[in-house]
Amino acid sequence: MSAPLLSVSGLTVALPPGGDRPHAVEDVGFDLARGEILCIVGESGSGKSISAAAIMGLLPRRLPAVAGSIRFGGRDLLRLGKEEMRAIRGREIAMVFQEPMTALNPIMPVGQQIAEVMEAHGEGDAASRRARAIELLAEVRIPSPELAVDAYPFRLSGGQRQRVMIAMALALRPSLLVCDEPTTALDVTTQAQILALVRDLQATRGTGILFVTHDFGVVAEIADRIAVMQHGRIVEIGARDEVLSRPRHDYTRRLIAAVPRLAGREVAPRPAEPPLLAIDGVSKVFWRGGLLSRRTPVHAVRKASLSLARGETLALVGESGSGKSTLARCVVRLVEPSEGEIRIGGTVVTGISQRAFKPFRRRAQMVFQDPFASLNPRRRVGEIVAEGPITHGTPRAEAIARARELLALVGLDPAAATRFPHEFSGGQRQRIGLARALALEPELLVADEPVSALDVSVQAQVLALIADMKKRLGLTMLFITHDLRVASEIADRIAVMRQGEIVETGTPAAIFTRPAHPYTRDLIAAIPGRGWEAARG
């Protein structure tokens, strides 16, 4: 067997003193063959992105590689000088980053950004570089590349920007491509296209690909081999099917078990009773533009109708921009619908005054997506949780005491009440957000992507907590998510939204086994790792 394309051994990257561990990455070693896709999978803080940055020679100054070697093309990359490493970057090893929105310079045409790679390595002249950029854009299947070459990034969709990033990485035909969560920020259908593109490249060009991700679905879809990282170490490495179906390390087993199951659960029909929440023909139009420019309507929600029986969980599924969050906000009246009617417990709540709506604020509470931005950083957790009841007239001391009980209920130490949000992890903050919503003893919980910012094991815990709360407190829940796996795990019924319209509603079994709408079928086909799902049993 020939020498591997890339051979990492004993790689150790130091953390600045005072961290929770001495090394960001410790004694990491793996080989990558030509034309192979190795997935490094792990949760946030596991050191997977740091390992990728070390290979690129892009480690931040405060995180130096202190031991080990990275052998590539007969050299040890860790021993190379700055200029030698620069000459390799972009030419022999290229990288695709996570955030297509911010990874491109906003004020430079994309063609020029692609041409820069060639310019940096002294390839061709301005005209030939431009021609090559157009070629590359065509290769990554961007429509009308002659026009796209002069487009600024903000004119392109997220998927197209990621294609531009890939075109840039491929410009000089590198033999190694490092991808750091390249599809994490993309919608599932776009993700499927990008993954297909990556696999295609590997097959036709024999590029070796190091693919960093947290998503086991993606891993199952594209990996040849898998390395699992935890706390800066590789705990398990092996062939894909080996690791996925017969994981040896305990942590791998836990991670895989935490991935929500994509199952078409059959749910018993509910007895006919008047719904707790009824959404009837609701539309929301936003107006863009102002005083002197032309105002253009943006139809965020079009004639959406839904109803939720008491105690039911309905998952509203859709891609970004489908209007699912806007519809959720209409229910708790953070957004005023343009037309249609919303009834809570039989009472029409659209078009009534803020004062008249106040009791319904109590009955319908919301849990937000971002556990970092949705809690006021200057207030103590106890105050955050107690604020709702206090506004609704509960005496302060009583509300604070109740807040402690609630924190215990969501699995936090009651002493958390006197601490500030930044002292908690993402999962813990989402528990605080849940306690805050529960403090008002709502009947209806509207949860807007409550687990999408969380690591998979934390996500599983929070989902279990939400399910438990729901059962114990008899809550009705509208659960917004882009993740069909999560929806299938938690929901009694699923509604699929696209471009502001609800295209299909049904039980998980109906949606997953007998999808009626073509878009639902596309969405399900795009879920990564469906083959693995069948094998999971």
Next chain:
Amino acid sequence: MTPAAFAAFLARRLMKAAGVVLGVVIVAFFVVRLAPGDPASVIAGQSGAADAQFMEQLRRQFGLDQPLPVQLWLYVKGVATLDFGVSHRVQRTVASLLVERLPATILLTGTAFAFALAAGVALGAIAARRVGTVADSVVTVLALTFYATPIFWVGLIFILVFAVWLGWLPALGMFTVGADLSGLAAVADVARHLLLPALTLGLFYMALYARLTRASMLEVASQDFVRTARAKGMREGPILRRHVLRNAILPVVGFAGVQAGQLVGGSILVETVFSWPGVGRLAFEALLARDYNLLLGVFIVTSAMAVAINLVTDIVVALVDPRIEVEG
């Protein structure tokens, strides 16, 4: 940006600017009317002997006997044709006074603005490039010093050091009196006179822009697309120029445009210290003499200047930043 889109953008911005100037005219008119007394009583007071009949006659002459809305209408109509009325103090039209004094002020503020922006961005870029080094500290301390020192004091010290002690540069005025120079010699003479006041006015803003540029560059340098540029194998120099500086300068230019109004305000102080024959000093004198028409004229013209500078920076930013068109 396509030419058509740019024309539409320009038309929109020009309309907005015209609206702002109209607003300034109306507000300025009422603010001056709010002050106790009217021009008639001032003139009557200055002439020493005035009876009620003389006052009445003066009021009729100036149109002060008309109802306020009519006065406003007449004034706005006048301003639209560049007729700002007559300065009763010097018995000349305000417009002719402004035409005489405005070039000096434009020269002073323009030079100071260009210097402040160029030097500020350069210093800020150096500090950001060498963040944490001695160069960075020097720039930071320098910027803080000029930022914290009052403009008039800097002016006085400059006069003391460069004009009085060293005798390198003239302290007062815009040209050497009685020298009667022409051609290049005249230009050089004005430039020598311009140096100290322009530096005095510019240093404060240079300090501001240096701090702003440094912060903006450090912020941009930590963004993802800079990492992308490194991953391409680009050298640090081009990364800094093409990716960091071009993005970092946008907020600085935008801020400088908003600041331009203050620059014109600051020039009043500098013109007084250096006896610079601009509108700033004219305003100062008008204020002391309660020359309301002149005061209003200066106020409106300087506001219009600030709006114009704003417009220019908006256009510059729009040309550099392709995203503006969408929000425009």
